[in-house]
Structure formats: structure tokens, C-alpha cells
Amino acid sequence: MAIDWYNEFVDKNYEPAQDELICLFYFEPAAGISDEEAVGRIASESSTGTWTTLFTMPPRMKALQATAFEIDGNFVKVAYPLDLWEEGNAVQLLSGIAGNIFGMKALKNLRLIDVTFPPGYIRHFRGPHFGNDGIRKMLKIYGRPLTGAVPKPKIGFSAKEHAEIGYETWMGGFDFVKDDENLTSTSFNRFDDRVKHMTKLRDRAEKETGQTKSAFLNITADVDTMKKRADLLAANGWNYAMIDVVVAGTASVMTMRDYCSDLGLAIHAHRAMHAAFDRNKKHGLTMQFLAKMMRLIGVSQIHTGTAIGKLVGTKKEAMVLADVLREKKVAPVDGMLLAQDWGKIRNAFPVSSGGLHPGLVPPVLDIYGTELVLLVSGGIHGHPKWTRAGAMATMQAIEAWCEGMTLEEKAKKAKELAGALKKWGYYKPK
Ligand code: CAP
Ligand code: MG
Numbered sequence: 001m002a003i004d005w006y007n008e009f010v011d012k013n014y015e016p017a018q019d020e021l022i023c024l025f026y027f028e029p030a031a032g033i034s035d036e037e038a039v040g041r042i043a044s045e046s047s048t049g050t051w052t053t054l055f056t057m058p059p060r061m062k063a064l065q066a067t068a069f070e071i072d073g074n075f076v077k078v079a080y081p082l083d084l085w086e087e088g089n090a091v092q093l094l095s096g097i098a099g100n101i102f103g104m105k106a107l108k109n110l111r112l113i114d115v116t117f118p119p120g121y122i123r124h125f126r127g128p129h130f131g132n133d134g135i136r137k138m139l140k141i142y143g144r145p146l147t148g149a150v151p152k153p154k155i156g157f158s159a160k161e162h163a164e165i166g167y168e169t170w171m172g173g174f175d176f177v178k179d180d181e182n183l184t185s186t187s188f189n190r191f192d193d194r195v196k197h198m199t200k201l202r203d204r205a206e207k208e209t210g211q212t213k214s215a216f217l218n219i220t221a222d223v224d225t226m227k228k229r230a231d232l233l234a235a236n237g238w239n240y241a242m243i244d245v246v247v248a249g250t251a252s253v254m255t256m257r258d259y260c261s262d263l264g265l266a267i268h269a270h271r272a273m274h275a276a277f278d279r280n281k282k283h284g285l286t287m288q289f290l291a292k293m294m295r296l297i298g299v300s301q302i303h304t305g306t307a308i309g310k311l312v313g314t315k316k317e318a319m320v321l322a323d324v325l326r327e328k329k330v331a332p333v334d335g336m337l338l339a340q341d342w343g344k345i346r347n348a349f350p351v352s353s354g355g356l357h358p359g360l361v362p363p364v365l366d367i368y369g370t371e372l373v374l375l376v377s378g379g380i381h382g383h384p385k386w387t388r389a390g391a392m393a394t395m396q397a398i399e400a401w402c403e404g405m406t407l408e409e410k411a412k413k414a415k416e417l418a419g420a421l422k423k424w425g426y427y428k429p430k
Helices: 035-045 059-064 090-097 131-139 159-171 191-209 223-235 250-263 287-297 315-326 358-368 386-403 407-411 415-424
Strands: 021-029 067-072 075-080 107-116 146-149 176-178 214-216 240-244 266-270 301-303 349-353 373-375
Touching: 021 035, 021 090, 035 067, 035 075, 035 107, 090 250, 090 287, 107 287, 146 386, 159 176, 159 191, 159 386, 176 373, 191 214, 191 223, 214 240, 223 240, 223 250, 240 250, 250 266, 250 287, 287 301, 287 315, 315 349, 315 358, 349 358, 358 373, 358 386, 358 407, 358 415, 386 407, 386 415, 407 415
Parallel strands: 146 176, 146 373, 176 214, 240 266, 266 301, 301 349, 349 373
Antiparallel strands: 021 075, 021 107, 067 075
């Protein structure tokens, strides 16, 4: 009598239906397990199966089984019937395609690379509230990346000191001041207090520059607290809220997306902790999968790396992430990305941050172009003439790139950029 029940979940001749979700996995079977057994277990455990054959198996349930249908070396594609998935519940999807399967003994390694959402799945989600055109319209900024900086040291300033550095950042030409991921509402810098000081100095900076100034103030906490903080932001005329989306969790981001949308707030998504599951190239989840989920559930922008700064991530990955977030129809990339038609879901900005300074602006823009939120933090506050000059130097580097000039040429008439190049040159932080 057969004990295992995995072979029924593999069919190499299977042709997925138009309305199925397709996942691409990288897999390595454990010793003694064949490829087919391994992929059968992936499809089984992530859909309807268990480890053993059952006494009863109502025939209608066959229609809910996932099917591993294309094995190519260590890559496998699995098709999932649409009916397996609750409408509009991204959390339930994670419990299936990104759940138990990562712990199966039969697999030495397993990595969920990407998923294609069919229109029937996507239509139950609202996506980003504004879209990139909407954000640009709101800020009245065109033809260049949006720019921002986090006050550094990343935590320690009082609310007043924080806002004063923010003011210098805005006055240097930047659009946004961003809270750092570990700054929420500490004893020495309460959220409410920070909003009060930031609002006052934003209004002053807007008056003095005639430009729109904004901020990504970090509301991350339990959902009830996030709602109160979002209310406070809206009441003070802010148009963004920042959420650290991985640590906050998918469910809370889904709730806050609608709440913020009603208040007219875009969501800046920080991604602290992502590298705990996307850094190992053989196991876990990819950043492109996370970015795709976040666009689906409606963040307006999310960090996607620099490829050259202080944090891990390749140039290819950054380009793939930019496509996932910005394009309406995403073309597949071998072993990295599946095709995706986003239908009516609006787009989102990639955010490049971490170890940048003016000398590194051109290579980042070579990767992303101008449809980007560029964050340069240590790289403005460490400028020999301080924050305002650092922001000016970064804006000059952006101008140089847009004008097709080298930074040396530009620096001849831009003393802030010259100062930055003198200190950092083209140094790539480790
Ligand atoms: C950057 C940063 C960001 C990282 C996040 C920091 O500061 O504020 O949190 O960029 O990583 O704390 O490191 P610097 P990622 O500009 O001073 O390095 O964007 O890769 O998610
Ligand atoms: Mg940070």
C-alpha cells in the first residue's frame, strides 16, 4: 500500500490555465530524494497535500491541487488554482506559497523567486493610492529623482534637533526628510513632538524656498498606534507616512494602506530585516517577491538597494526591482523574474539608499534613471561644510548627470560638489 502522496502533484505535460498563479522556485533536494519527489512535496505542502495518502479523498478536491509542471535544473514552476486563494488576502497567500515548505526535511534548500498573479487574483487588491505620476503631481517635481535624507546619527537627537537638521536638509534642496528605521517614538524624541517641530520647520522651508517639502515620518508600531500617528500626520498637512513593512507585517500594511489612503497619505516602505530571508541565494524569499507583494498591497515606494553602497544587492537585482515596481507589464528575466501584467494596479517608486554620497550619484542613476527616490544621508551630513552643503552637492551631482556632464566638470562651478569629491571622491563603502 502506498504511503507517500507526492507524485500526484507533478505533471510535466501540464499546461497551466490562464487564471492560475504560477510560482518559480529554486530547489535542492535533500540526499536520497529525487527531483520529482522534491517538487511534488513543494506543490503538495503549499496547496492541499499532506505527507501520506488518505483514507478518503473527495474527487472534487483534486481541482485544488497545485501542479509542479516545469523542472529546469534546480528551478521548478508550480501552478496554483485560483480557488485556493482567498480574495484580497495576501497573508493567506504567504501561508501557502511561502509557508511550511521552507522547513521540509526533503529539501536541502528552497527559494521562492517570483510569482505571476493572474488578473483574477489582482482584481481584489487596490495597489498604491497615488502611482508615480500622482506623487510627482502632488509634489510638483518633474524630470529628476526625488531626494531625501535621514538625520544621522540615526537615533539620539531630540525632536527639535531632528527638525533642525531636517530644515538644513530641505534648505539644501532635498524634498524629503526621512526618519530612521529604529526611530519611532523614544523617550527623548516622541513622535508627536517630532511632528510638531517638523511641521513648523517644513512650513518655514516651503516659504523660504517656494518648493514643496515633505517627510517620511516613521509611524511603525501596533496598528492602533499607527492609525493615531497617521491621523496626526494628516492633521498637520503631511502627505506621507513611513512604515517598516517587514517587521510590521503584511496584515498591518494591508490595513494601513486603506487607512492612509483615506487620509491622502502615501506610504514609504522601509524594509529592515529583508536580508534575513533574501540574502542567502539558495533559500528563503527574493526581494523581487517582497517588492511585488508590497506593490500589490499598496505601498507607494520601497527600498530596493544601491548595488554600489554599503548594503548587499546587485545591479541586476536593482534593475529587476525597478521593473517590478514601475512597469505596467513586466517582462520575464531568466531565473529571476516571471512576467506580470499589473492591469489597473498603479506603480510605485524604487528607493535607493545606504552608503551613498555625491560621488556615487551617477552610477546609481545609470541603474535607475530618474524615476527614483534617492536617499543620501551620511553622505550629506558628513560633508565638510555640513548638511545643507551636502544636500546641495548631491543636487549638483544629479544636475550633472541629467546634463550629461562629469562630476569634475560640474565641480568647477559647484563648490559644494567640489568639497564632497575632495572628502569622498568615488569611494564605495564596505
Ligand atoms: C541609510 C539608512 C537606510 C538603509 C536601509 C541606514 O543611511 O538610513 O536605513 O539605506 O537599507 O540606516 O543605513 P546612509 P536599504 O545613507 O547614511 O547609509 O535601503 O538597503 O533597505
Ligand atoms: Mg536607516
